[in-house]
Amino acid sequence: MIQRSQLDLRKFVAPEFICGHGALQLAGRYARNFGMKxxxxxxxxxxxxxxxxxxxxxxxxxxGISFTxxxxxxxxxxxxxxxxxxxxxxxxxxxxVVAVGGGSPMDCAKGIGIAGSNLRDILTFEGVDxxxxxxxxxxxxxxxAGSSADVSQFAIITDEERKRKIAIVSKALVPDISLLDPExxxxxxxxxxxxxxxxxxxxxxxxxxxxxSSPMTDVHALEAIRLIHxxxxxxxxxxxxxxxxxxxxxxxxxxxxAFSNASIGAxxxxxxxxGGAYDLAHGRCTAxxxxxxxxxxxxxxxxxxxxxxxxxxxxQAERTPPAEGVAAFRKTLGITGPLAAVGVREDAxxxxxxxxxxxxxxxTNPRKLTCEDIERIYEYAFRTS
Amino acid sequence: xxxxxxxxxxxxxxxxxxxxxxxxxxxxYPELQSRLAELERFRALLDQTYDAIFLIRAETGKLADxxxxxxxxxxxxxxxxxxxxxxxxxxxxxKAGFVELIRKKSDLPSECRQTCIASLMSRDEREIPMExxxxxxxxxxxxxVVAIAxxxxxxxxxxRELKIKESALESSTNGILIADLTGAVxxxxxxxxxMFGYGEEKAITGxxxxxxxxxxxxxxxxxxxxxxxxxxxxxxxxLRNNGSPxxxxxxxSVVQNDAGQPLCIxxxxxxxxxxxxxxxxxxxxxAQLGKNIEQFAILGDHIRNPLQVIVGYAxxxxxxxxxxxxEQSRRIDEIITELDRGWVxxxxxxxxxxxxxxxxxxxxxxxxxxxxxxxxxxxHKTTGI
Ligand SMILES: [Fe+2]
Numbered sequence: 179m180i181q182r183s184q185l186d187l188r189k190f191v192a193p194e195f196i197c198g199h200g201a202l203q204l205a206g207r208y209a210r211n212f213g214m215k216x217x218x219x220x221x222x223x224x225x226x227x228x229x230x231x232x233x234x235x236x237x238x239x240x241x242g243i244s245f246t247x248x249x250x251x252x253x254x255x256x257x258x259x260x261x262x263x264x265x266x267x268x269x270x271x272x273x274x275v276v277a278v279g280g281g282s283p284m285d286c287a288k289g290i291g292i293a294g295s296n297l298r299d300i301l302t303f304e305g306v307d308x309x310x311x312x313x314x315x316x317x318x319x320x321x322x323a324g325s326s327a328d329v330s331q332f333a334i335i336t337d338e339e340r341k342r343k344i345a346i347v348s349k350a351l352v353p354d355i356s357l358l359d360p361e362x363x364x365x366x367x368x369x370x371x372x373x374x375x376x377x378x379x380x381x382x383x384x385x386x387x388x389x390x391s392s393p394m395t396d397v398h399a400l401e402a403i404r405l406i407h408x409x410x411x412x413x414x415x416x417x418x419x420x421x422x423x424x425x426x427x428x429x430x431x432x433x434x435x436a437f438s439n440a441s442i443g444a445x446x447x448x449x450x451x452x453g454g455a456y457d458l459a460h461g462r463c464t465a466x467x468x469x470x471x472x473x474x475x476x477x478x479x480x481x482x483x484x485x486x487x488x489x490x491x492x493x494q495a496e497r498t499p500p501a502e503g504v505a506a507f508r509k510t511l512g513i514t515g516p517l518a519a520v521g522v523r524e525d526a527x528x529x530x531x532x533x534x535x536x537x538x539x540x541x542t543n544p545r546k547l548t549c550e551d552i553e554r555i556y557e558y559a560f561r562t563s
Numbered sequence: 564x565x566x567x568x569x570x571x572x573x574x575x576x577x578x579x580x581x582x583x584x585x586x587x588x589x590x591x592y593p594e595l596q597s598r599l600a601e602l603e604r605f606r607a608l609l610d611q612t613y614d615a616i617f618l619i620r621a622e623t624g625k626l627a628d629x630x631x632x633x634x635x636x637x638x639x640x641x642x643x644x645x646x647x648x649x650x651x652x653x654x655x656x657x658k659a660g661f662v663e664l665i666r667k668k669s670d671l672p673s674e675c676r677q678t679c680i681a682s683l684m685s686r687d688e689r690e691i692p693m694e695x696x697x698x699x700x701x702x703x704x705x706x707x708v709v710a711i712a713x714x715x716x717x718x719x720x721x722x723r724e725l726k727i728k729e730s731a732l733e734s735s736t737n738g739i740l741i742a743d744l745t746g747a748v749x750x751x752x753x754x755x756x757x758m759f760g761y762g763e764e765k766a767i768t769g770x771x772x773x774x775x776x777x778x779x780x781x782x783x784x785x786x787x788x789x790x791x792x793x794x795x796x797x798x799x800x801x802l803r804n805n806g807s808p809x810x811x812x813x814x815x816s817v818v819q820n821d822a823g824q825p826l827c828i829x830x831x832x833x834x835x836x837x838x839x840x841x842x843x844x845x846x847x848x849x850a851q852l853g854k855n856i857e858q859f860a861i862l863g864d865h866i867r868n869p870l871q872v873i874v875g876y877a878x879x880x881x882x883x884x885x886x887x888x889x890e891q892s893r894r895i896d897e898i899i900t901e902l903d904r905g906w907v908x909x910x911x912x913x914x915x916x917x918x919x920x921x922x923x924x925x926x927x928x929x930x931x932x933x934x935x936x937x938x939x940x941x942x943h944k945t946t947g948i
């Protein structure tokens with residue numbers, strides 16, 4: 179059981195953010211306010227094809243700011259992609275970064291910023307508080323409602339040599355401003371919508387049960403669970419509905435504010451290990467692991483999990499075991515396992531568990547899990563459809 | 564719960580939730596301060612240089628910044644200078660040229676630099692000759708011209724002094740030759756070329772000293788002597804370009820650097836053919852004079868000896884003619900004695916001649932001449948008869 183006192187020291191860091199329809203068009207104004215003259219516009223080919231990078235570019239041009247587009251970024255951004263982005267940043271003599279896209283371009287943009295200001299390889303920043311020179315000003319415009327990289331202190335980069343994800347955690351990674359516009363979300367595919375939505379739910383649940391949660395983060399975590407639970411199924415029916423899209427965006431914002439300060443737990447530790455080894459979509463990994471981590475953690479924070487169950491359960495009045503409720507919710511969204519079906523091999527589980535055990539997210543998990551506990555979670559996920 | 568975590572995890576958790584020593588939100592202020600300190604150090608360095616450095620706005624030609632040397636040279640305050648055009652710091656005749664130079668320079672790429680000589684006008688209307696290098700630079704999208712001016716007052720004075728010395732060497736009526744320590748000629752003046760029958764001085768440069776002496780080993784000997792003794796004066800036989808020999812006097816010295824190491828040798832050659840011929844004529848004349856004096860002495864002896872016999876004989880006979888004979892004999896003796904006295908009186912002249920003939924005559928004069936001199940003196944002493 180987690181023993182908490184409201185007198186425990188807690189800190190709450192949040193970036194400046196603007197949310198609402200048309201927020202994207204403020205990119206130029208803020209870039210100018212931050213003194214940017216030559217911007218590195220970090221995005222990915224999908225977002226570029228959907229026209230959102232171009233829309234942000236227009237806003238920059240209107241503000242009289244030059245920019246260079248860098249879009250050589252894959253899902254699960256690689257350290258080499260970060261370093262080539264840094265080279266472009268330096269060679270084009272940029273003095274600011276604007277990221278447009280989901281978690282991958284935003285994490286990559288954070289990496290480019292610190293690698294550029296410190297002139298060091300991105301892999302050397304692995305760990306917590308290891309960024310001595312602050313990155314240049316960073317403006318984030320999310321085009322998905324899930325990663326919350328636009329408000330978080332995390333950047334997850336894949337070390338392609340060792341096929342693993344590294345976590346860079348630093349308050350210096352929190353962007354300078356986040357422009358939350360629901361419109362770019364309308365071009366997301368159904369699969370991306372539900373995967374990123376389940377990532378939001380994982381962030382909110384993990385922050386709420388984190389051993390570093392606080393009354394400030396609780397408010398945001400619970401609001402995020404409420405919002406995503408109601409909006410996500412609806413938005414799959416009406417992907418063009420700006421109000422529903424905005425609700426998922428708000429859910430992601432609330433979850434981001436909660437987990438960036440309370441941190442997260444075992445779901446993410448296991449998902450980072452899995453995604454690094456198999457190059458799987460992060461949201462899908464968290465969706466398939468969440469219910470099993472809840473079961474493993476439940477006894478460490480039963481009250482909190484029950485409160486989550488009360489929100490997620492099919493009938494609000496009845497208390498539903500949260501793991502079951504989450505599993506049911508996932509299935510209604512059409513996300514199905516098992517891990518075996520997405521190419522994960524059973525004999526890889528001990529190595530995955532060992533990697534997850536050392537992930538910094540594990541230190542705020544409500545229960546201290548052993549490697550065996552982690553292997554068992556992977557094994558459940560390996561079989562559960 | 565914090566107490567549940569091992570020490571390493573506890574510290575990591577503190578940092579993740581923002582309570583670590585360096586878990587700080589992004590702030591540019593410390594970095595800004597260190598960059599400012601760096602700039603101040605750089606500024607101090609620039610102020611230490613003797614060169615006057617001007618930063619000029621390309622568009623207006625006005626000064627944007629100057630270092631401390633500018634203020635020291637010109638006597639204006641920085642405030643006054645920043646309200647001034649660069650071209651205004653020159654004399655009215657040069658001003659238009661500088662307006663044009665700045666205008667042209669700003670159109671050229673930064674690697675293109677240009678150097679000119681001009682005089683800056685100080686507040687007290689002194690003209691300071693400067694070598695000025697200008698190049699264009701771009702800072703933050705704005706075009707500037709940087710001018711670096713170096714005071715060349717001392718250089719001009721040194722050049723003028725050098726020119727005078729060069730002219731003196733060149734116009735000397737003595738032949739002057741400078742050779743390196745191996746005897747290779749570095750410089751020969753006009754007189755040297757003329758003396759040795761070369762059309763132009765350049766035809767001599769690079770030749771070895773041996774080419775200028777009838778005995779080719781002399782050059783080497785002179786060089787060797789100079790390296791040991793630093794100075795030499797010697798008469799020898801020179802060799803003209805056409806192969807004809809002539810008498811020269813060579814005086815040489817070694818040119819040394821401040822540390823006393825030999826740099827080169829300098830020879831001064833004088834054509835002494837005229838003096839040599841005069842000396843020869845003098846020697847011949849002195850020899851002839853000596854002979855004449857000897858002959859006079861012998862002549863005197865040849866007259867006086869028979870006269871002694873005649874006088875002796877006349878004194879013994881008692882003859883009225885005897886008195887007449889004696890009288891005539893005394894008259895003859897008086898004439899000879901007068902002649903002797905005339906020579907004695909011209910002793911100073913002869914002494915002078917002899918002295919100047921000494922170096923041409925052997926240390927021990929021929930017996931005849933010596934004897935004649937002694938005899939003359941003896942005769943003079945015996946004139947009382
Ligand atoms: Fe996540």
